[in-house]
Amino acid sequence: xxxxxxxxxxxxxxxxxxxxxxxxxxxxxxxxxxxxxxxxxxxxxxxxxxxxxxxxxxxxxxxxxxxxxxxxxxxxxxxxxxxxxxxxxxxxxxxxxxxxxxxxxxxxxxxxxxxxxxxxxxxxxxxxxxxxxxxxxxxxxxxxxxxxxxxxxxxxxxxxxxxxxxxxxxxxxxxxxxxxxxxxxxxxxxxxxxxxxxxxxxxxxxxxxxxxxxxxxxxxxxxxxxxxxxxxxxxxxxxxxxxxxxxxxxxxxxxxxxxxxxxxxxxxxxxxxxxxxxxxxxxxxxxxxxxxxxxxxxx
Amino acid sequence: xxxxxxxxxxxxxxxxxxxxxxxxxxxxxxxxxxxxxxxxxxxxxxxxxxxxxxxxxxxxxxxxxxxxxxxxxxxxxxxxxxxxxxxxxxxxxxxxxxxxxxxxxxxxxxxxxxxxxxxxxxxxxxxxxxxxxxxxxxxxxxxxxxxxxxxxxxxxxxxxxxxxxxxxxxxxxxxxxxxxxxxxxxxxxxxxxxxxxxxxxxxxxxxxxxxxxxxxxxxxxxxxxx
Numbered sequence: 001x002x003x004x005x006x007x008x009x010x011x012x013x014x015x016x017x018x019x020x021x022x023x024x025x026x027x028x029x030x031x032x033x034x035x036x037x038x039x040x041x042x043x044x045x046x047x048x049x050x051x052x053x054x055x056x057x058x059x060x061x062x063x064x065x066x067x068x069x070x071x072x073x074x075x076x077x078x079x080x081x082x083x084x085x086x087x088x089x090x091x092x093x094x095x096x097x098x099x100x101x102x103x104x105x106x107x108x109x110x111x112x113x114x115x116x117x118x119x120x121x122x123x124x125x126x127x128x129x130x131x132x133x134x135x136x137x138x139x140x141x142x143x144x145x146x147x148x149x150x151x152x153x154x155x156x157x158x159x160x161x162x163x164x165x166x167x168x169x170x171x172x173x174x175x176x177x178x179x180x181x182x183x184x185x186x187x188x189x190x191x192x193x194x195x196x197x198x199x200x201x202x203x204x205x206x207x208x209x210x211x212x213x214x215x216x217x218x219x220x221x222x223x224x225x226x227x228x229x230x231x232x233x234x235x236x237x238x239x240x241x242x243x244x245x246x247x248x249x250x251x252x253x254x255x256x257x258x259x260x261x262x263x264x265x266x267x268x269x270x271x272x273x274x275x276x277x278x279x280x281x282x283x284x285x286x287x288x289x290x291x292x293x294x295x296x297x298x299x
Numbered sequence: 300x301x302x303x304x305x306x307x308x309x310x311x312x313x314x315x316x317x318x319x320x321x322x323x324x325x326x327x328x329x330x331x332x333x334x335x336x337x338x339x340x341x342x343x344x345x346x347x348x349x350x351x352x353x354x355x356x357x358x359x360x361x362x363x364x365x366x367x368x369x370x371x372x373x374x375x376x377x378x379x380x381x382x383x384x385x386x387x388x389x390x391x392x393x394x395x396x397x398x399x400x401x402x403x404x405x406x407x408x409x410x411x412x413x414x415x416x417x418x419x420x421x422x423x424x425x426x427x428x429x430x431x432x433x434x435x436x437x438x439x440x441x442x443x444x445x446x447x448x449x450x451x452x453x454x455x456x457x458x459x460x461x462x463x464x465x466x467x468x469x470x471x472x473x474x475x476x477x478x479x480x481x482x483x484x485x486x487x488x489x490x491x492x493x494x495x496x497x498x499x500x501x502x503x504x505x506x507x508x509x510x511x512x513x514x515x516x517x518x519x520x521x522x523x524x525x
Binding site for chain 1 (some may be wrong): 350390
């Protein structure tokens with residue numbers, strides 16, 4: 001068994017070395033495939049980052065009645081924060097509320113000055129985990145025991161924009177998924193065809209191997225070893241290309257990508273990226289070899 | 300050892316290549332199969348290697364019906380048969396040494412045996428000094444000698460030679476023939492398919508003559524008559 005394995009590995013290494021042109025073409029196609037897989041992985045993270053950035057901006061505010069004390073508001077805040085649907089609850093005191101209002105509408109300065117003692121601008125800013133939860137949260141707050149303290153929940157005013165934002169992010173996710181599927185299919189076909197051509201060129205040799213009594217695994221083995229080496233080589237080259245690209249492009253793209261730092265992402269996800277590249281390169285090469293060689297072994 | 304029993308082979312759609320062919324070959328025999336091009340000589344050899352299956356009839360190798368052997372077990376049958384082809388069928392990306400050693404690797408011979416046997420066989424076929432050459436660096440005669448070395452290295456029960464001298468000059472033809480006779484003297488059955496009259500007549504061995512897919516003559520110490 002060990003001798004057989006040793007012979008298969010040696011034959012694979014020799015074939016990799018001697019079939020220079022074919023090997024180079026296969027490695028080149030694999031680099032493209034592995035790069036595509038890396039791009040898809042990065043794109044997935046990037047879209048998730050952009051989506052979370054957009055969703056971060058969505059919230060609802062709960063305004064309180066004039067007689068609601070800060071203590072009562074904070075108690076309600078603690079109550080609300082216990083629910084798993086709530087991602088974050090932030091208390092905005094009356095003074096901060098006035099400050100924010102004036103920042104947003106400086107033309108209202110006079111009216112605010114006149115009414116600031118009869119208004120209560122303290123509020124709770126709520127962020128939900130999912131968009132559809134805002135309606136339920138809003139309805140929940142409008143019931144007892146919160147009802148008597150709450151003046152208004154601005155959900156119904158913000159509903160159209162909230163729904164629009166979440167439908168947009170949903171579409172981004174969906175498009176990303178479809179795009180990933182299409183690109184993955186393209187990458188697979190590209191690799192499979194290259195390996196099919198490489199094996200087609202060796203079909204005579206495979207036939208001779210069968211005729212001199214080689215078992216199927218003795219014939220397949222070296223092709224699998226070649227596939228593995230090509231996959232590893234393609235992964236290493238792609239890793240080098242991406243580290244180089246991300247290092248130099250990251251500072252230039254960080255503003256364009258809403259603050260997404262490509263190189264930081266690459267450093268943080270170095271091992272997952274390398275494993276994805278290895279699995280894509282080696283997996284596709286081995287799978288394609290196994291499938292492509294099948295019909296030539298029927299002699 | 301080998302028995303063809305009422306073998307008919309029709310290639311689709313309706314090309315009758317062998318028509319109810321029956322014969323037997325004993326151990327250590329040297330049999331020439333002669334006939335014009337298209338008479339069915341190569342098909343006979345392909346059937347014995349299970350490269351093709353007969354349309355009708357059965358083929359026995361050492362009392363085993365070879366067409367009932369599972370595809371996964373075919374290598375074991377083929378390891379008992381050495382084959383030499385007109386177009387050599389050498390591995391172009393392997394050296395002479397590797398081409399010959401490959402068969403020993405296939406049958407699971409030890410590295411020690413390979414290191415011992417391959418140079419010895421290359422010496423027999425006169426190619427010891429070309430062991431590191433690739434087939435593209437050899438002449439036709441040398442390629443055929445490598446093919447013979449590869450066919451006999453694992454001491455098969457039978458060697459099939461399909462027009463082994465078809466591409467060779469008279470000098471190399473005589474060399475190849477001498478090698479085949481020597482191998483036969485050592486006890487290996489040889490089946491030689493050829494349309495070379497001089498070779499067959501000089502051998503003075505059994506000759507099976509095929510014409511339009513039928514056996515028209517089967518003679519001990521026969522001659523090439525068409």
